[in-house]
Amino acid sequence: MSRHASWNALPSEMRLAIVDLLEHDALAALSLASRANHTLCLPALFHTVSAPSFAALQAFLHHVPPAYGAYIHHLDICTRFLSPSPVVVPPSSPGTPRSDAVVRLLERAPRLERLHLRLAGGLAPHALAAFPALTRLSDLSIENCDEEDSAPLSERTVVAIALSLPSLRRLSLTRITRSLCPGVPAAFPSIPTDPANLILPSLLTIPSLRHLAIKDTHLGDPRFASELPTAPLESLELGAYDCLSPTENAANAARILSRVGPSLCRLVLSSALPASTAPFVFPALTSVRLTPLVSPSNIPDTLRSLRAPMKIIHLQTLPDDLEDVCEALEECEAGQWALHLGVLRALEGDVLAGDDKEDVVLDENARDAIRRLEGAGWLVGVEGAVSDEIDWDERTVVDDSSPVPSKRTSTGPEVWDIVIPS
Template identity: 35%
Template sequence: MFSTSTSWTSLPQEMKLAVIESLSLQDTRALSLVDRSTYNACLPVTFKDVKIDGYSALLNFLQNVPRNYLSYIRTLQLSTQSQQPTSFHLITEQVTSLLISCPCMEDLTLRLAGSLHHTLVSCFSLLSDLKNLTICNTAMEDISPLSERFVVFIAASVPNLQTLTLDRISRSKLHATDLNTVFPYVPLVFDDADIPNHPILGSNLYLPSLLRIPTLRELTIRETHLGDPRWATVPVACRLEVLDLGSCYHENEDFNRVCIERIMAAVGRTVDVFSLETAVSDTVFAKPSVTPMQRLRKLHISPFFPVDNVVDTMSNLAGSPIESLSMQCFEDDVVDMCTALEEFLSLRVERGPDFYGKLSRIDVAVTAQDGVPPTVDDDAEAIDERLRATKRLQEFCHDLRLASYFKNAVPLLTGPSRGRSSSFSVEPRWPSIQSVADGRGRSMTI
């Protein structure tokens, strides 16, 4: 009986790629030092998922990474935060240079420290593979707002955009004249009139025009003023399946509720998954024959949702065929949330099979806020009270033959989770890209 062995270098390229894709990023880096051929084989995995932590890191990246390597990028997380005062024209130039070199990018997260120059928007029409886009303003909205006109132009320019997440986007004075010099104060953008007309949307670059993007399937908007009445009148060209709406901290709860109900009524007919942060009081959603959310299967309630409104809101959404309910709450709200869910389930029993008859699962998660896990409370009585409340709710779910799951210390849901990525920060000094021969020599440091 004979055994044969095959060297790594003699393996077909497809087999090498299969091996490399199963490795951690650290192991991939180590493997890339074997020889030049292996180094080249590792490039698609090394650059598949890239994170650039700030403007200095962006300059470092562009100066040291060959442009042809950028075609391997599939997921990019980019921050424009700068430690030194920098012209937004210069930042725009560098960001544009990077984006136009990533033709195969599928997932892009832009964490912008305020607005960039409107010339950036031109490169997005070239990103035909881009499916998922996140734009977040990390600067103080009062000082460096990010205009709705800017982000709507970008989103509407992406040829095949499916998932859009917006965070802390500011209204434009051009589209929100009713908010100028009135109480409560809402930050407005005054200098965005130079943003050109969009080929399809024209000058109508207000947030409701997002519903005119035909490819859009998932929409998330957080910490953004949603009071534009055109949400109810704009022609809807998309078939949204996932809708996640947050509230505007400049407005009160009732105002935010009206805004969200308006958007629900406009797009709810196709929504399958809905994330809710404010109460719903419009009873039209409770009637199966007239509710606009006739396909809603999964409902998620955020930890910012007012606990006192859980039962009423669930009752008002009874017209939808909800099968799964997931709830996040902060540690201090565990007992109250469990009590509210028990009241809702008791109401379900009382009203019979026509009231949430398709509900089959309830999940509750204790949420870590801003990356800080729930504290270890020294008060044994408080801990016991929370444990008793969750156990009582679980037993109630079991009696009703509902699946349930309770989890502690989960992160606050702020967007899609990320896998492994190459992180580029200010600190590393980038070596030149050199040939690696016979296992000796230097590889690019990531």
């Protein structure tokens, strides 16, 4: 019996299991072997689609049959112009070509579960009509790729999208602009006042929402402290806004935390909590992460403000701040917490800059500071740093503050990246 016949003789379930394990090159090769294999590989090939530029998005729409969109479960779209597009796709409806292209792709993907939108030039109002049909979409990330003062992405747009998704569980927003109201820098363009519910505080009322992350966004809307019903959030990430002072960012974070219910179990903060704030009671909170934007001097008061059975404290810091962070922690009672120190080489906003993952070498002063913490009863693990004297790998605590990626997103075979030649 030939090899080809042997493959075809396998049960369909076994062939699908093998396809699911193949890496991208092998999967692509198998799909070209026969028409039957091509059909068999399509769900794996198009499970996750990434269009890293508007040109790539145009190419996908031009070259890929519309019916293949039914296989897309995870989608990453960027509408930024990175290079001139060799393919010009005429708009299907009035509006901007970039918004029209996004609409066309979303309309082809009725089974979409995860969507990452990196928008340049905003999103035209007519594009909002494409989202209510995405009944399976549970994970949504929207990021403004432009400078906020020149091309704002209004909260009206992102809130309208979020409220239209019936299955939304995870939402991440980056660089979203509030409507014109007190507290917004005067240099921003005037944005018309929103309808009453199209404001960022309305996100907390989405009943299906379990994870919310808002970064690089003005969070000073006083309506965050309203008495509206709140979704049972399990995970919350609040960034700091660089146009506000640390005191204002701290007050905004405290206002939002006052609305969060007892179901919260993971918290990420890029701003401190006010020292005068009454302790927040979160009985299920087991993991807290503070980014390097939290000043070391504010760490003790922030931790004291969180009255909870925390098991893991993640502190991200830059090398120059490591000693100050350790000294600040000496003011806190060690308790039963495990301390995870993440040493980052540099920051770009509130994230690690670039792709440089080379470890930082700790000097003797930093190592002494960590030893003092261990002597005070802290269980310390360090990530991103190396030392000739200490084996940090044995002490590193696994960061469980982020969801475990699915198999589809942790391996390469299912990602369809379109590269437009220059």
